[in-house]
Each structure stands twice: as structure tokens, then as C-alpha cells.
Amino acid sequence: MASKKIFFVSDAHLGTPSHEKSLVREKLFVKWLDEIKPQAEEIYIIGDLFDFWFEYSKVIPKGFTRILGKLAEITDAGIPVYFFTGNHDVWMRGYFEKELNIPVYHEPVVKTLRGKKFYLAHGDGLGPGDYGYKFLKQIFRSKFCQWLFKWLHPDIGITVADFWSKRSRYVSADGKIEPYLGEDKEWLIIYARQLLEKEHYDYFIFGHRHLVLDIPLKENSRFINLGDWLTHFTYAEFDGKTFRINHYKG
Numbered sequence: 299m300a301s302k303k304i305f306f307v308s309d310a311h312l313g314t315p316s317h318e319k320s321l322v323r324e325k326l327f328v329k330w331l332d333e334i335k336p337q338a339e340e341i342y343i344i345g346d347l348f349d350f351w352f353e354y355s356k357v358i359p360k361g362f363t364r365i366l367g368k369l370a371e372i373t374d375a376g377i378p379v380y381f382f383t384g385n386h387d388v389w390m391r392g393y394f395e396k397e398l399n400i401p402v403y404h405e406p407v408v409k410t411l412r413g414k415k416f417y418l419a420h421g422d423g424l425g426p427g428d429y430g431y432k433f434l435k436q437i438f439r440s441k442f443c444q445w446l447f448k449w450l451h452p453d454i455g456i457t458v459a460d461f462w463s464k465r466s467r468y469v470s471a472d473g474k475i476e477p478y479l480g481e482d483k484e485w486l487i488i489y490a491r492q493l494l495e496k497e498h499y500d501y502f503i504f505g506h507r508h509l510v511l512d513i514p515l516k517e518n519s520r521f522i523n524l525g526d527w528l529t530h531f532t533y534a535e536f537d538g539k540t541f542r543i544n545h546y547k548g
Contacts, residue, residue, distance in 0.1 A: 301337070302337055302338065302339035302537075303334075303337050303338065303339060303535045303536060303537045304338075304339050304340045304341075304342070304411055304412070304535065304536045304537075305334055305338055305340070305341045305342065305533060305534070305535050305536075306341075306342045306344060306503055306522075306524055306533060306534040306535075306536070307341075307342070307343055307344065307524060307527070307532075307533040307534070308343065308344035308345050308346060308347075308382075308384070308420065308504075308505025308506070308524040308525075308526065309344075309345065309346045309384070309505045309506070309508055309524070309525070309526035309527060309528070310323065310324075310327055310346070310347050310348075310526070310527035310528075311346055311347075311348070311349040311386065311526070311527070311528055312324050312327070312347060312348050312349060312361075312362055312365060313348055313349040313350060313359070313361065313362075314349035314528075317361070320349075320361075323527055323528075324362065324364055324365055325364060326527075326531070326546070326548050327365060327527060328364045328365055328368045329548060330533070330546050330548075331368050331369075331372065332368070334535075335372055335375070335377065338372075338377050339377070340377070340378045340379075340380065340411075341372065341377065341378070341379045341380070342379075342380045342382070342418060342503070343379065343380070343381045343382065344382045344384075344418065344419070344420055344503060344504065344505040344524060345382045345383055345384025345385075345386075345387070345420030345421075345422075345505045345506065346384030346385065346386045346387060346420065346505060346506070347365070347381070347384075347387060348362065348386060348387045349386050350386055350387070351386070351387035351389060351390065352389040353389060353390060353391040353392070353393050358393055366397075366398065369398050369400060370397070370398050370399075373398055373399040373400060374399075379398070379400045380400065380401055380403065381394055381400050381401065381402045381403070382402075382403045382407070382418060382419065382420050382505075383402060383403070383404050383420065384420040384422060384505060384506065385420070385422040385506070388404070390402045390404075403418075405419075406418065406419035406424070407419070408499070411536065412536065412537075412538035413538070414500040414501060414536075414538075415498065415499050415500045415501070416499065416500065416501045416502075416503060417490070417493065417499045417501070417502045417503065418503050419503075419504060420504065420505050420506050421486050421504035421505060421506035421507065421523075422506050424485065424486060424489045476507075476508075478509055478511070481513065484507070486502075486504050486506070486507065486521070486523070487513065487515075487521055490502040490515060490521050491515060494515055494516060494519060498518075498519065499519060500518060500519060500520070501519075501520055501522060501536075501541060502515070502519075502520070502521045502522060503522050503524065503534070504521075504522065504523050504524070505523070505524050505526075506523075507523050508525065508526040508528065508529070508530070509523050509525065510523065510524070510525035510530055510532050510543055511523035512543055520541070522534060522541070522543070524543070525543070530545065531545060531546045531547075531548075532544065532545050532546070533546060
């Protein structure tokens with residue numbers, strides 16, 4: 299396993315801004331998975347793989363055939379894949395676990411990887427402030443609200459959800475990203491520093507903000523934001539000694 303690497307990626311937002319443009323990115327993402335597969339020990343998808351995903355009892359969103367098939371191929375080959383829900387694909391209800399053998403996490407997870415302590419989370423709703431979104435998040439995660447939503451016909455429910463998903467504050471359908479606010483104003487950095495006051499972590503790995511960030515928080519502790527696959531096409535790899543963010547060129 300010493301020659302293998304652990305990979306991290308987030309925020310592909312497959313499905314936006316159109317089927318045609320999303321398909322180009324999906325094919326590129328699948329090509330990347332093909333290339334890393336021989337050297338992958340584990341793969342972590344840190345949220346918002348889809349711009350919208352909702353599992354009805356008998357229905358999943360149309361499309362995404364290539365990425366779902368490739369993920370099944372990877373896990374069938376014995377390579378673990380872990381999925382963290384984001385604010386766009388929070389409505390996971392067992393499909394990934396049953397069909398793809400991929401564990402799905404709805405909350406932050408702490409894992410020791412190659413002797414280093416990782417704090418892993420998509421990042422939405424964490425840290426101080428953003429109370430409006432935190433209120434909405436409670437609604438999105440409400441079992442009762444999800445139960446009500448599933449009674450909408452998928453053609454209606456998914457159309458409504460697609461409209462709202464494209465109103466994301468941090469990134470729009472044309473890929474425009476809200477600028478970096480600085481260490482003293484970025485909520486996730488503030489959140490990571492607060493956690494460090496109580497316990498040491500070697501790496502904080504987040505998505506959500508669509509920014510490529512690698513910031514030292516204190517000695518032997520780094521804050522990582524993974525970027526996205528809308529404008530940056532970035533991913534991270536860790537071999538036990540070196541952690542780095544790469545830009546995929548295809």
C-alpha cells in the first residue's frame with residue numbers, strides 16, 4: 299500500500315448548467331477516475347458531486363450513467379469510495395450504499411489516514427454566522443419535509459429543485475465564484491481554528507466554497523479547500539508523506 303495514494307475531490311455539480319455542458323465534465327471526471335484507479339488506495343468525494351440529487355423510493359434522477367457505472371466498477375475492483383453529502387445532494391436514501399457499495403456520510407467525519415488525523419466534511423452550515431442557510435438546512439434535512447417532497451411527481455419535484463439549486467450563492471450556473479474573503483472572514487477557516495483549540499488535526503478537508511485553498515493554521519495543521527470541477531478541475535492526493543492539490547488537464 300506504500301505506493302498507493304488517497305484521493306479527495308468535491309463539487310463537480312454534474313447536471314449544471316445544461317445536459318450538454320455537464321456531459322463534457324462528466325466524461326472528463328470519468329477519465330480522471332480511470333487514470334487514478336491503478337494508484338488509488340481510497341477515494342473521498344466530499345460533496346456536491348451532483349447539482350441536484352433526490353432519491354425517491356423507486357426513482358433516481360435521470361442521467362449520470364457514466365459516473366455511476368465508473369464508481370460501481372471502482373468499488374467492484376475493491377477500491378473503497380466514500381461519499382459526503384453536500385448542500386446539493388443531501389437527499390441520499392440508500393441507493394449509493396446498496397447499488398454502488400459506497401458509504402454515505404451526512405455529518406463531518408474524523409479519520410486517521412496513514413497516521414495523520416483528517417477532519418472531513420463538505421462544509422455547508424459549519425462555522426459561525428450564515429443563520430439563514432442553517433435554518434434552510436434544517437428544513438432540507440427534515441424527514442417530514444423530505445416525505446412531503448417525495449409525493450411530488452419526479453418531473454415536477456426535480457424541475458423545482460433544479461431551479462433552486464442554480465441559485466447557489468457561492469457559484470452560479472456560469473461558474474462565477476464568490477471571491478475569497480480572507481482568513482478572518484471565511485467561516486470554514488474560523489471553524490477549523492476553533493476545533494484546533496480543543497483538539498489537533500493534521501488536515502481539514504472541505505469542499506463547498508469552490509476555492510482552491512491550502513492554508514497553514516498552525517504547526518503541522520493545514521486547511522484545505524478542494525476547489526471544484528466547474529472552473530478549477532482540481533483534486534488532492536495524499537501518499538502518507540506529501541499532500542498536494544493538482545489541476546487535472548485531461
